[in-house]
Amino acid sequence: MNENIASQIRDLVNDIYCKESRSIFATLIRLIGDFDLAEEAMHEAFAVAIKQWLRDGIPANPKAWLVSVGRFKAIDTIRRRTRFDASLAELSQHLNTSDTNITEEEDVEDDRLRLIFTCCHPSLSREAQVALTLREVCGLTTEEIASAFLIAPPTLAQRIVRAKAKIRDARIPYQVPEIAELPYRLDTVLQTIYLVFNEGYAASSGTVLTRTELSEEAIRLGRLVVELLPDAEAIGLLAMMLMQESRRTARTSLTGDLILLEDQDRSLWNQAYIAEGRVLVRQALSSLQFGSYTIQAAIAAVHSEATSAEATDWPQIVALYDLLMRAEPSPVVDLNRAVAVAMRDGFLAGLQRIDTILSQGDLADYHLAHAAKADLCRRLGRVTEARESYQRALALVKQEPERRFLEKRLQALNQKDI
Structure with a gap:
């Protein structure tokens, strides 16, 4: 065999593995009904190829x-294995009689959608849903996922093992839900993708601000769901992720330090992501069946249209936050709205709203609430209050780039006070 041809074959197999292994794995799960056996069988098939x-x-x-x-x-x-474990006889019979016709591409795509819904089944914990989705749908290794979420690999591995066991023991169906179930089940899938993206876009703790591999996987999953199930909120979520991710390069300095939205070099924003996101936002809004993800995407779209923080249409931003508060009220949304109010109506108006939110207690341990208050106090010249809020934020923050940012702001305040 010509060595050049052999090299081409190996390259082709590697290319197919990189591009198609997760969809092949999804189909094997449908045929086999067992996560671990499907993974083993897939790797054996590539070796034989x-x-x-x-x-x-x-x-x-x-x-x-x-x-x-x-x-x-x-x-x-x-x-x-059946020779030693009679309980596998049923699975053996299933394999012998299962349909292997995958000539239609949409059959394979349906398998991928089935796998997403299985990994995001509501009977699994949110942590298990995220871990299982990243491992089985995205193909990330246990070590990669554990590193991203700053937990020990054995702990993450046990989480995945327990999730698979629950799927097997509870006989959770490997299927896209019926139409009547779809709204609730799709919401679980979208929430899982949203959580993965958020951890990638702004890591909850650790030495870096973002985790690129997580946000990219979330966008890939979002594209897959939209392609297979073009629901308005799925489209809105994808639009939001693209809009937010477009700022990645501008969000940190060359040394990894945090750069706030108002100080970012907007020429660094990914215009292709922004253009795609705007199209998707309009598509989702035109359906008149959108929800919180689409509204968040619309807010990001307004930011993307401004050449600077001062040029931002803050009245429209506040109006969209009002809409978001009706769609999905939460203290964090209220806090973001308060910051927008400060930009629209003045720093004092925003500070008063933040004080009200903090007095309610829900965000007492949320470092960004205290950081937001500190910033408005700083702008208003209330140095003592700003210092206290920065110190409170520093006591709560878990991410190093944010810690460095807050320390610099506090140091500047102290120097000003001197």
Whole structure:
């Protein structure tokens, strides 16, 4: 065999693995009904492909070939194990009778959607949903996920093992929900993607402000859901993620320090993401069936249209936050609205609203609430109050870039006071 041809075959197999392995895995789960066995069978199929394609040539439909080989590998594995574990007989029968026709591309796409809904089943905890989605749908390793969420790999691994066991023992169906169930179940999927994106966009703790791999995976999942199930809020969520992610390069300095929105070099914003996001926002809004994700996307779109913080249409931002408070009221949304009010009506008006929010107690341990108050006090010349709020924020913050930012602001205040 010509070494050049052998190299091309290996490159092709590697390329298919990078691009298609998760969709192949999703189809194998449908056929096999077991996460771990499907993963094992998929890897065996790719190993066989390198050898057999070198000998017999590349099949007309490589993906279908890999699924078929994976299924037969799983059957062989189950037959061997059935000798020692009679409980596997039912699975063996299922494998022997399952339909392997995947000639239609949409069948494979449906399998990917089924996998997302399975990983995001509401009977699983939110932590399990996120871990399982990143591991099984996105293909991130246990170590990568554990590192992203700053937990020990064995702890994360056990979380995934327990989630898989619950799916198996509770016989959670591997399917897209019926139409009557879809709104609630889709909401769970979107919430999981939203949580993954938020952790990537602004890490809850650690030494870096953002975790690129998480926000990119969330956007990839968002695109997949929109492609397979173009619900207005799915479109709105994708638009919001693109709009927010467009600012990534401008959000930190070369040394990794935080740069606030008002101080960012807007020429660094990703205009392709912004343009795509605007189209999606309009599409979602035109449906008149949108919710909180679309409203957040609309807020980001208004920011994207301004050449500076001063040029921002703050009345429109406040109006959108009013709408968001009706759609999904929360203290954090109220806090963001208060900051917008400060830009529209003056710092004192914003500070008064933040004081009211803090007095209610819900955000007493939320460092950004105290940081927002400190900033408005600083702008109003209330140095003592600003210092106290910065110190409170510093006691609560868990992320190093934010800590450094707050320390610099506090140091500048102290120097001014001297």
